[in-house]
Structure formats: C-alpha cells, structure tokens
Amino acid sequence: QSVLTQPPSASGTPGQRVTISCSGSSSNIGSNSVYWYQQLPGTAPKLLIHRNNQRPSGVPDRFSGSKSGTSASLAISGLRSEDEADYYCAAWDDSLSGVVFGGGTKLTVL
C-alpha cells in the first residue's frame, strides 16, 4: 500500500488530454514539493516535473503539473504513442522522514 495514491491505469487516444491524480496528506504533498517520473518499458525512470509544476529542460510543454492542498495532478496534452509508460508521483514525507512514491499509473495510448 503506497503512501501516495494514484489510479492504477489511465488511457487516451492520440491528441487527447489525460490527467493522472496523486493524493497524499498534510505530511507529504501538503507541505512539500511533488515530483513526477516517467518510466518507459525496460528503462530507468526519468524526471518529468519538479517542484510541483516545473519542467526540466528537454521535457515537452505537453507535460504539466499542478498541486492543490494534499493532491497533485499530471496533465499530458496532445497525447502521443510514445507517452505510453508508467508514471509515478513522489514527495518527501515529514512524518516518515523519507521519500514516498505513488503506486504508479500505467498510461495506455489507444
């Protein structure tokens, strides 16, 4: 059971906009930055969003992040087949004194 809660799956057709939610608590998302990672099949995870809504250089602006209270969301617009991957949210947890991850969301591009 993950500390952060994500839907196990999401899907969309090419060109669509999809959102993936990440729910936490006051000790993690509510008081710390949220990070999003993309893991393509058979590869190491890659940082997609940092500090809630910031994109590292090289990440397309089709990817955006937001946070409100104890929840966060990742939005992908203009969905492309190469976006098919697992997506994870993460945050520092003050109560656990450690980093917590969501269980991951498998995105399928139909």
Next chain:
Amino acid sequence: EVELLESGGGLEQPGGSLRLSCAASGFSFSSYAMSWVRQAPGKGLEWVSGISGSGGSTYYADSVKGRFTISRDNSKNTLYLQMNSLRAEDTAVYFCAKEGWNYVGGMFDPWGQGTLVTVSS
C-alpha cells in the same frame, strides 16, 4: 554529462549480505545528496535510503531500517548501499539517483541503469 553506474548486484541467499556501489561522474559529487530506489519485479518504485552531500545525514525506509546502511566516499565519487540480513522481499532492481540539491527531497535526476538483486535459496 552526469553518469551513474551501479554495480554489485547478484544472487544472494536469505540472511546474506551484498554491497552495492554507484560510481558517479560529470558533476560535483559532494555537493549533492544521493538516494537508492528499488523496484521489485513487475512492481512500482520504492525509495530505500538517502544521504546528504557530506554524508552527515542519512535516511531509511522503515522496510530496510536496521538492515541496510547507506554511505558515500566523496574522494572516490562513489555511493554505497550495504545490505545485510537480506530477505526474499528485497529482490528488486536497485537504482541510484542524484538529488537536485544537497538534501534528500525526492528530486531524482538522473537515475542509473539499475542493478538486479535476487534473494533466493
């Protein structure tokens, strides 16, 4: 270019020990915190342990506390994870990851390619 290269994985019996290493290059190693994150076969990501740039602060997931020890040698630009009292549930690919600053916070960028640890008799 930042590069992280893990090594030391393999097959170990329950109750045994392994030491993982992560050789870092392309950045000022001592200026950044580092973490280990693992992924069991077919499962999600689980943060294991983190260490500050100086090595003075260390953090552990409850699942490994008292069994695993994280350390770093800044003169060798290398991160370590000493794993003792291994259990079957420790079987996973172990990734090392560079933090975005000098404290552990969850901004992992980049990640190494991972090393597989299998605990089985």
